[in-house]
Amino acid sequence: MFDYKLLHALATVVECGGFERAGDVLGLSQSAVSQRIKALEVRLGQPVLMRHPKLSPTPAGQRLLTHYQQVQLLERDLHQTLPTLDNAAARLRIAINADSVVTWWASAVTEICQTEGVLLDLVIEDQEVGLKRLRDGDVAACLCSTPTPIAGARCIKVGEMHYQPLASPGYVARYFPEGPSAGAFQRAPAIVFGPHDQLQHRFLAQCGYHGHFPYHLCPSSEGFVRLASAGIGYGMVPSLQAAEQLQSGQLVSIAQGHSLTVPLYWHFWRHSGLLVQRLTESLNCLML
């Protein structure tokens, strides 16, 4: 059996970003923490931490941390059935798309966080990478737009998000005075979330445009809306996220009637414990 003191030390060093702070949290000296990490590395025959560019787990260390998290989740279920045990909270690691985090996610999980005392560890990833993390055992569940479950996992449809091509009124007057056209798309700077974001391409294809277009890259959902509101570009924004700006007129559609729908699926391991099961039930009842 593993010495979980050592894994707890590793997890704390990674969480705190240093040995000294981990020592403070664990009530140990810095050198006692180092000794635990060293014991782990001797047992494993390889390093568990990298020092550069910043203190972070090696792939082997990450594998240990994943195992540690899974054991914590199992222990949590145990605490549920044996309530006299001390009820330590486990952290639930979930890969999730950025647009969900800035819109409906918080209100959907409020109740379960409060009643179950669950702590979230959100990892913001686009779909392929999120599912790869689930496959690698790095996250307990993944929210993305891929409808096909990976082997050994299940998925349910949570709902849909609707995207509109939005910009500030000043921007529209400047770049789209006569509405969308090939000439306008060629000149008007767009905003794209990242190199793998295909929403802008899908929108242009919907408008019959397949050529080159200038664009900014901004991998922050809220930053995206700020750039659009400031008149720096236009881009595909979830209607949920822009409700306020649409109502106040700060943002308007550059192509009325055009929108894209992105389905959202919740992927989770079949045997991931009671907590994931309850979270799945509460997402299943959403009317998104």
Place this chain on the structure above:
Amino acid sequence: MFDYKLLHALATVVECGGFERAGDVLGLSQSAVSQRIKALEVRLGQPVLMRHPKLSPTPAGQRLLTHYQQVQLLERDLHQTLPTLDNAAARLRIAINADSVVTWWASAVTEICQTEGVLLDLVIEDQEVGLKRLRDGDVAACLCSTPTPIAGARCIKVGEMHYQPLASPGYVARYFPEGPSAGAFQRAPAIVFGPHDQLQHRFLAQCGYHGHFPYHLCPSSEGFVRLASAGIGYGMVPSLQAAEQLQSGQLVSIAQGHSLTVPLYWHFWRHSGLLVQRLTESLNCLML
């Protein structure tokens, strides 16, 4: 001299996330794009693209893309002095902290984006990683809280951001009915941006608390505010970002009078061209 057609093909494949779409953008067949990438790899003697987990540049490919970007920036300056040349827009790659992107950044760069036709490529990184990217030549500038310039670069202070420990009124009534105390900090779930975020630790130290505390991890600035507003946790939020929620009473401080100040520095290469120079001038005039 390099054949820049090949680099342009590489940049387009990476931007579009695929050969077929890159072909559409370049007006070439998919196989013509493949041939250009192949020619680059033959010339280099190693691959420039990885296929897994997703299509992305190898370190060598990234080095070529950085060079390509630098040449584009230089060409842009050339176009300024020879305005009869066609004025193609360069994309300016900048590492920036997440909280700036969701607050003051957009309005600070609106004018320069509009008058200079500059396209932004924002990379959201915490300070050490952002400065490492600047050192590696991967970004042209970096906005972070580190005051010391790296060798060959300069930095100017742009301003300061102020952080307050905020939560919903219901959360405060539940976890801090008698104000902040060691007992409350032990039980009240906090929200932390990421494992390297030290703001929460600094705040607790300011309150004289150095023990363990439960926390959620949420690496999205806006997601962070959503979790806090939903009553899931409390956390350090920029006053700039929460102005509206503070005014409406949706968020309140859990420890009146406590706040943290984080300075912001703009790091840039000394010889990074006119565009970075103008951007630096406009940031220098900010009253943040």
